[in-house]
Amino acid sequence: MIIDSELKVPGGKLIKARLEIQGNYIQTILLTGDFFLHPEDAIFEVESSLIGSSTDLANIKEKLEKALKKKDARLLGVSPDDFINVIKKALDQAVS
Amino acid sequence: MAVDEAILWARIKNIVPDTLRVYTWLPSAVSIGFFQSLNLEVDLEECKRSGFDVVRRITGGGAVYHESGGELTYSLIVGEESLKTVKHFDDIQSSYAVICQGLLEGFSKLGISAQFKPINDIIVNGKKISGNAQTRRNGVILQHGTILLNTDIPTMFKVLKVSKEKISDKAIKAVEARVTTIFKEGKDGINLVDVKKSLHDGFSEALNVQFDDASLTNIESNKAVEYRERFSSPNWINQR
Numbered sequence: 001m002i003i004d005s006e007l008k009v010p011g012g013k014l015i016k017a018r019l020e021i022q023g024n025y026i027q028t029i030l031l032t033g034d035f036f037l038h039p040e041d042a043i044f045e046v047e048s049s050l051i052g053s054s055t056d057l058a059n060i061k062e063k064l065e066k067a068l069k070k071k072d073a074r075l076l077g078v079s080p081d082d083f084i085n086v087i088k089k090a091l092d093q094a095v096s
Numbered sequence: 097m098a099v100d101e102a103i104l105w106a107r108i109k110n111i112v113p114d115t116l117r118v119y120t121w122l123p124s125a126v127s128i129g130f131f132q133s134l135n136l137e138v139d140l141e142e143c144k145r146s147g148f149d150v151v152r153r154i155t156g157g158g159a160v161y162h163e164s165g166g167e168l169t170y171s172l173i174v175g176e177e178s179l180k181t182v183k184h185f186d187d188i189q190s191s192y193a194v195i196c197q198g199l200l201e202g203f204s205k206l207g208i209s210a211q212f213k214p215i216n217d218i219i220v221n222g223k224k225i226s227g228n229a230q231t232r233r234n235g236v237i238l239q240h241g242t243i244l245l246n247t248d249i250p251t252m253f254k255v256l257k258v259s260k261e262k263i264s265d266k267a268i269k270a271v272e273a274r275v276t277t278i279f280k281e282g283k284d285g286i287n288l289v290d291v292k293k294s295l296h297d298g299f300s301e302a303l304n305v306q307f308d309d310a311s312l313t314n315i316e317s318n319k320a321v322e323y324r325e326r327f328s329s330p331n332w333i334n335q336r
Contacts, residue, residue, distance in 0.1 A: 006259060008259070012215065013215070014259060016133065016136060016259075018133075030133070030336055031131070032131055032132055032133040032136065032336050033129075033131055033132065034129050034131070034132060034156070034157050034158035034159075035131060035156055036155075036156035036157060036188070036215075036216075036229070036230070037131065037156060038188065038230075038231070038232055039232075039233075040130045040131070040154065040155075040156065040231060043130075043131055074187075074188060076156075076188050076189060076215060077215045077216075
């Protein structure tokens with residue numbers, strides 16, 4: 001099942017998520033948008049850390065934060081929680 | 097885009113000094129941010145019909161319509177530490193404010209009163225006239241951006257897909273009414289050469305950097321040829 005979601009951060013940037021969900025697991029994930037992330041290739045670390053992850057939000061949050069930390073990444077226009085929220089929006093659609 | 101990255105590479109290697117590049121596009125083109133999805137942001141059919149190029153940047157941020165002759169793109173490549181000695185900044189957001197001061201002074205020289213609007217925009221009378229984006233590598237900042245001279249705004253919104261979510265928190269719902277150009281601000285006697293000079297002087301004064309007029313060095317040109325291959329590859333443009 002493929003689900004799309006979008007989140008516009010008030011006063012900030014836009015994140016779009018495309019998730020492929022298989023049961024309770026994330027099979028693929030793509031996080032796109034007009035945000036800033038330095039270094040830019042940290043996005044690949046974030047996405048690959050979430051592939052195969054369970055859809056449990058606490059687990060997703062932990063993996064995402066760990067990936068950002070590993071790349072010493074800095075975000076502008078969005079926060080790590082905004083990424084969680086756009087993923088949550090997609091997962092909510094999956095169950096509804 | 098390949099040239100911008102080649103200058104960044106050469107600046108990191110200390111082969112060239114801090115550099116300001118100002119250019120126009122031929123043919124017109126759409127550039128998308130590093131993280132953007134090509135298909136979600138750009139009407140590719142419309143670009144094809146109109147003969148516009150499409151390129152993915154190495155910087156984040158949003159999609160930009162670079163109209164040939166109606167828009168000016170600049171790139172500023174500066175050492176982070178040397179810039180900090182002129183104007184202190186603590187984080188990426190405040191570095192935008194520092195660098196964009198050069199744009200504000202440039203606009204001022206054209207008789208236009210502009211403001212920096214975080215995160216990365218320059219506005220005139222509440223409307224966007226310039227968008228900017230940075231990348232940072234090995235202590236060097238590349239900030240590039242677009243300046244609208246007399247871009248045809250309806251064409252801009254024909255090629256760019258604007259998300260409903262993005263409009264949701266904006267006071268003005270009509271996207272076209274949120275953008276302005278130098279011409280629309282009553283300065284229709286200004287040409288690209290005037291804008292280029294005012295940008296040069298604005299950045300020089302705001303950042304206390306002297307830019308000598310120069311062409312690309314051979315080593316930058318060669319590097320640009322190498323990078324151009326990547327920028328034009330389907331893998332790069334379709335990356336997401």
